[in-house]
Amino acid sequence: MPGKFETFAALHVPGDPLVLYNIWDVGSAHAVVAAGARALATGSHPVAVANGWPDGQNVPIDFALANARRIVQAVEIPLTVDFEGAYSTSPTVGGENCARLKETGAVGCNFEDQVIGGEGVHPLDLQVRRIAAIREAVGNDFFINARTDIVLKAEACDDALIEEVVERGNAFADAGASGFFVPRLSEPGQVERVVREVPLPLNLIAFPGAPDKKVWADAGVARISHGPFPHRALMKTLEEMARQAIS
Amino acid sequence: MSKFETFARLHVAGEPLVLFNAWDPGSAQAIAKSGARAIATGSASVSMANGFADGEAVPLELALANAGRIASAVELPVTIDFEGGYSTHRDGLVANARRLAETGAIGCNFEDQVVGTDRIYDIVEQVARISAFRQGVGDNFFINARTDLFLKAKPAAHDHLLADQAIERALAYADSGASGFFIPGLSDLLLVERITSAVSLPVNAMHLPGGPARADWASAGIARVSHGPFPYMAMQEWLQEEARAALA
Numbered sequence: 001m002p003g004k005f006e007t008f009a010a011l012h013v014p015g016d017p018l019v020l021y022n023i024w025d026v027g028s029a030h031a032v033v034a035a036g037a038r039a040l041a042t043g044s045h046p047v048a049v050a051n052g053w054p055d056g057q058n059v060p061i062d063f064a065l066a067n068a069r070r071i072v073q074a075v076e077i078p079l080t081v082d083f084e085g086a087y088s089t090s091p092t093v094g095g096e097n098c099a100r101l102k103e104t105g106a107v108g109c110n111f112e113d114q115v116i117g118g119e120g121v122h123p124l125d126l127q128v129r130r131i132a133a134i135r136e137a138v139g140n141d142f143f144i145n146a147r148t149d150i151v152l153k154a155e156a157c158d159d160a161l162i163e164e165v166v167e168r169g170n171a172f173a174d175a176g177a178s179g180f181f182v183p184r185l186s187e188p189g190q191v192e193r194v195v196r197e198v199p200l201p202l203n204l205i206a207f208p209g210a211p212d213k214k215v216w217a218d219a220g221v222a223r224i225s226h227g228p229f230p231h232r233a234l235m236k237t238l239e240e241m242a243r244q245a246i247s
Numbered sequence: 248m249s250k251f252e253t254f255a256r257l258h259v260a261g262e263p264l265v266l267f268n269a270w271d272p273g274s275a276q277a278i279a280k281s282g283a284r285a286i287a288t289g290s291a292s293v294s295m296a297n298g299f300a301d302g303e304a305v306p307l308e309l310a311l312a313n314a315g316r317i318a319s320a321v322e323l324p325v326t327i328d329f330e331g332g333y334s335t336h337r338d339g340l341v342a343n344a345r346r347l348a349e350t351g352a353i354g355c356n357f358e359d360q361v362v363g364t365d366r367i368y369d370i371v372e373q374v375a376r377i378s379a380f381r382q383g384v385g386d387n388f389f390i391n392a393r394t395d396l397f398l399k400a401k402p403a404a405h406d407h408l409l410a411d412q413a414i415e416r417a418l419a420y421a422d423s424g425a426s427g428f429f430i431p432g433l434s435d436l437l438l439v440e441r442i443t444s445a446v447s448l449p450v451n452a453m454h455l456p457g458g459p460a461r462a463d464w465a466s467a468g469i470a471r472v473s474h475g476p477f478p479y480m481a482m483q484e485w486l487q488e489e490a491r492a493a494l495a
Contacts, residue, residue, distance in 0.1 A: 021490040025271070026298030031483045035490035052272030052320040074298040206493070226493065234486050235277040241481060242267040242281035245454075245474065 005107040005141040008039050008078035012179060012201035012222040017213070020225040022082075024050045025067065026074045028231075033075050040075060042068070044082040044110075046231030056116050061087045061097065065104055072105035080108035080143060085116045091130045095137030098144075108143025110181060113168070114153065121149055124168060128175040135176030145203055145223075146177035151184040162190050169198030179203055179223065186210055188219045195220030251353040251387040254285050254324035258427060258449035258470040265461065266473040268328075270296045271313065272320035274478075279321045286321055288314070290328040290356075292479035303362045307333045311346055318351030326354035326389060331362040337379045344383025354389030356429060359416070360399065367395055370416055374423040381424030391451055391471075392417075392425035397432035410438040417446040427451055431475065434458045436467045443468030 002010070011018040021037060023029045024046035032040060045055040047067060053059050068081045083101055086094035086109075094111075101109055111134060113121045122130070131146055138144070148168045151157050169180045180200040185191060188211060195202050201222030206213065206229070213224055248256075257264040266285060269275040270292035278286060291301045293313060299305045310329070318325045329347055334340045347355060357380055359373045360366070368376065377392055384390065394416050396409055410433075417428040428446055431453035433439055443450045449470030454461075456477055464472050 019494050021493045025296050027270075027296035027479070027483060028486060030295075031486040032490045035487045036494055037490065046273075050271050050273035052276075052316040070298045230486065230489065230493075231273070233489065234482055235273055237485055238274055238478065238482055239277040239281045241478065242278045242283060245267045245478075246265045246281060246283055 003141065004078040005143065008080065008107045009143055009178065011038055014195060014201060014220045014222045015217055017217055017221045018223045019213070020080075020223065022046060022226045022228070022230055023071070024231055026070050028234075029071045029075050029079075033077060037077065039078045039080065040071065041080045041110075041225055042071070042082050043225075043227050043231065044084050045228035047082070049228075050231060057084050057087055061100075065100055068101065068106050069104040078107040079105070080110070080145065081106045083109040083111060085112055085114070086130070086134065089115075089122070089126075089130070091126075091133030094130050095133035098134045098142070099137040102138045102142050107141075108145060108178065110145045110147050112147040112149055112181075114149035120153060124171055127168070128171050131172055131175035131177055143178040144176065145179040145181045146172035146175075146200075147181035147183065147203075148172075149183065151182055157185065157187065157190065162193060165194055166197045169194065169200060173198065173200050181223075181225075183227065188215055191216060191219040191221060249353075249387060250324040251389060254326065254353050255389055255426065257284055260443060260449060260468045260470045261465050263452075263461065263465055263469045264471045266326075266471065268292060268474045268476070268478050269317065270479055272316045274482075275317045275321050275325070278478075279323055283323060285324045285326065286317065287326045287356075287473055288317065288328050289474070289476050289479065290330050291476035293328070295476070295479060295483075303330050303333055307343065311350055314347065314352050315350035324354070325352045326356070326391065327352045329355040329357055331358055331360065332376070332380055335361070337375065340376055340379040341383040344380045348384040348388055353387070354391060354426070355384075356391045356393050357425075358393040358395055358429075360395040365399065367399060370419050373416070374419050377420055377423040377425055389426040390424060391427040391429050392420040392448075393429035393431065393451075394420075395431075397430055400432075402432075402434070405433060405435050405438060407438070407441070410441050413442055414445045417442065417448055417450075421446070421448050427471065429453075429471075429473075436463055439464070439467040439469065443470075 020041040022043035048055045088094045113127045181203040203223035205227045266287035268289035294301045314327045428448040429451040451471040452469045
């Protein structure tokens with residue numbers, strides 16, 4: 001029988017994407033499992049705001065790891081954790097931190113290239129060294145979903161930017177990434193090109209107003225996650241319900 | 248006016264403070280935005296959100312850290328459902344109560360069941376426990392003394408005799424330093440009124456889906472209506488439906 005990692009990796013099928021409805025704690029994990037999910041993914045933003053911190057590695061790493069461990073112990077299905085920038089720009093320390101994350105029982109993580117607390121994204125050569133160090137530290141049975149934030153950070157997504165996205169995707173693949181995550185990439189023609197030119201399963205975020213999942217599936221997407229939107233919608237609902245009860 | 252004083256004054260018999268229970272800083276902020284005047288946690292909600300059973304299975308350190316984060320995340324007064332204070336002896340209660348007050352919370356629920364058993368402390372024991380708790384938190388802290396008499400008995404057994412036992416407890420709890428009296432599980436409004444008429448402490452009822460309306464609680468002399476685990480459970484149901492739609 002395949003392990004949780006193999007199960008999770010096999011769910012990434014271009015054209016028939018794994019849908020991840022992002023969670024933040026054990027309770028939300030239980031709700032999403034009950035909804036029929038095949039895997040779970042945390043979002044760093046909801047984990048942060050649910051617990052009173054701003055996003056961007058303000059959640060103490062020990063809290064993030066303890067939260068991941070509690071979720072793993074509460075559910076049967078694979079969990080991947082949004083680990084932001086692995087809490088270090090140093091490849092070695094980032095690798096050690098990801099090894100600690102693997103010890104919680106999580107089968108994978110998101111690992112992003114933005115400069116947390118700063119401007120823009122890390123130079124490609126540094127990001128490649130960071131990913132390679134993580135791969136060395138976690139071994140083969142861990143799904144590194146390498147994320148680029150260049151589309152997120154850009155005002156417009158033109159062909160030149162897609163060129164850079166493709167360059168990063170290929171370099172991340174060579175460095176040992178298991179998947180490629182491009183938040184805010186959306187336009188089906190551009191999605192198709194990234195799918196064609198990068199040899200990794202592609203993950204997009206379903207944001208409010210995003211194309212239908214079928215459109216992205218047809219463009220070859222292998223994984224669709226929901227980022228901060230489930231938590232945001234839930235808190236909006238809670239606020240309305242509380243208003244009714246209180247007024 | 249301090250947060251504690253603001254909170255204490257919100258307890259008005261016949262015009263109840265409504266508390267829609269939170270479990271983490273995010274839920275507390277959402278409830279604060281809805282126009283709430285104070286924030287209360289529910290221990291069952293905190294337990295479920297973090298993967299523990301209710302009944303002090305949430306480690307004390309996690310419970311206190313969560314309380315501190317909630318108190319820092321909102322401007323409103325925060326009261327914490329602190330179950331049985333995580334101790335069965337006096338020194339432990341004094342110490343835990345002090346630590347709870349240090350989180351920035353200005354009040355708590357403190358119950359009279361022996362956590363993890365079917366037993367309720369007898370009055371003498373519980374009075375000593377409340378007085379230890381008061382010693383730990385000082386004067387500026389709202390101890391909402393809860394009796395579990397009505398949760399431990401079937402609704403059919405909620406009668407005058409049980410109400411009179413509750414009244415006896417409320418009077419003793421008031422003398423030992425309680426600020427409020429909490430009667431979860433009781434929905435018989437005549438019995439509620441019997442209690443509120445006999446007790447000087449503000450009385451807290453727990454709202455149940457399908458239970459008495461707020462106006463009915465108000466008419467029965469209730470000063471505070473809280474929602475226990477029900478907001479959390481409703482949110483879980485909502486999230487599950489949203490997830491099912493997204494995953495389909």
